[in-house]
Amino acid sequence: MSYSKILLISAVLATVEARFGQEQVPVQAVSSLQAGNPGEAATLAGGIPGVLLAAADPCDKLTLADKIAALGTGADVLDAAKGVVAAEQNFNPFVVSVPAICGDASLPATEALRGIVPLVDPAVTGSDAENANSATSLQNPFDATGLSVAEVMQAQGFSNFTIKGQAAGGAAAGGNANAGNNNGNANTGNANNNQNTGNNDNNNADNANANTGNANAGSSCGGAASGNAGASNNTGNANTGNANNNNNQNQNNGNNNANNGNANTGNAGNANNGGAATGAADFGKCTPTIDFQTGRAGRKADEGTFLPTDALVAQGQQDALNPNIIINRVCDQLTNVCEANDAAKTQCLDAKAQILASGDKSADVATTFNGLLGF
Template identity: 60%
Template sequence: MYSKIAVLAALVAFAEARFGQEGTVQGVISALGNFGNAGEAATLAGASPGVLLGGANACAKLELADQIVATLGNDPEVIAAAAALVAAEKNFNPFAAAIPTICSDASLPATPELRGIVPLVDPAVGGSDVENANSATSLANPFNADGLSQADVAIANGFSNFTLQGSDGSTAAPAGGNAGGNAGGNAGNGNNNAGNGNNAGNGNNAGNGGAAATATAGCGAVRTLTTVVAAPTQDTGNNNNAGNGNNNNNGNNNNGNGKNGNGKNGNGKNGNGNGNGNGNGNGN
């Protein structure tokens, strides 16, 4: 029982530490009281916790960073405070989401000195070691961000375990991972379709014009009846043995020599077995 309570208390303390870290950035901005008009730094500092909350838009902190520079000037100390906000970790509720959001608006931040900086992420997120190291590096030496959003810069430098979020609130997954999955899926489907094509049109033995001669013994005479079986024409498929006119029209009956019993025209072209073998056998 006591061990469970201790674990729960540790989790609560950790959550409070993670969700309370926005206060650090707030203090840095508050220290800019010597810049701009009286009270402006305090007002900007007061807005900073809100843009780092889990429910805030990921682009909001970049807009606020631009506002800090526009309001207080571009003194290195002001730039450093604004950059700290750009790089700050944005909270997210792990019970509602498994990964953080990063701004996908390529126009933000608009301040040149703030571009190319990537944010810190929760250490519990996969790949956070790479991203957090990149964040520290980018504060000193920003990455190339020409035409790129903060999300694009993060992806370009090896971190993509997050959700992209635009200024309008729209979200999407990083393009790289989805593209690979779709390509693999489509390739697999193509192979299946190709395999199905192998079964198309096996018209074996189609159109065997088998002209079977039937000899009927009569009183004093033998009549040969020819039954013609014509199979349907099949244009599609591998017509193996197609149109084999089986000239079974030999009118040589034991009860008489049926002359002219050769089943001519037994060539089953295109599967039409025209067995016109008329056995005119006069059995004398």
């Protein structure tokens, strides 16, 4: 073996060893605590390396952090516990390429520890943003109401990981109110559908494009029928505004382009652009669509959540009440596992931005997002 190869192997091994030493980082802060019973802090500190090893359940470190926080009420105790929550857990880069994150929404149970997200290995795609989020969360924790650490990370734009552990029943119940709101929005959308259907029929003699001016998803899916389906995507907007737009549509039957002045024209234009780009977009091994279903495993019968429809995209991903979490996952997986081309990735990011800007989290987001990608 040549000398250069020996040096290369030595450098790789040194790097791996350095990364695998991360489990020692929080130990000192905990072992030096004077709170709790004699020797209790040292005992808890001794458990830290074990919960940060690659094979450990990522939820175990959160349970340990709760025990550390229970040692006392001093700032040093809380800071030490926060350090454990934010600590980077090792993973074997020769076996997997992304870390595992806890998906149990009941952990950590200590309120002062919630909203803190962990560091990840710098070799992981997107680690710069996540590690910056981790530093921020130690000073100003993110909103973690009803969310697991994994879901908080996803809500902040990072989803390049696998999830272990399921959300606790209590946390899921806490999300029911949101699900109820989504259902309410969906019903409102259905009411608008009925109104829009009438308008679409009236304008049928003119041009299908006139319908898509009022239906965001209509232009991406194509056809007047798609316009009806997409009409409910305006749930996030004021219903009165939609009704007014429909009235204008009726008045402007004679002018196919009259409705281009509506606020929705921008979205329709983006959808058309996406459709045009579909020919150049190659999503590789994956179908980048999402769906909305009620009563998934671990959820209440009337609780609706989003999930990728493609098994490769969904691997290791929990369903979520927030569609933006799932959309983040889809766009990340186009790079990680799907072997999609740049046009497909750009199209996904554009669709993601439109959904986020709309503020809509109703069931209709699935149809809108899929339509923006040409599905």
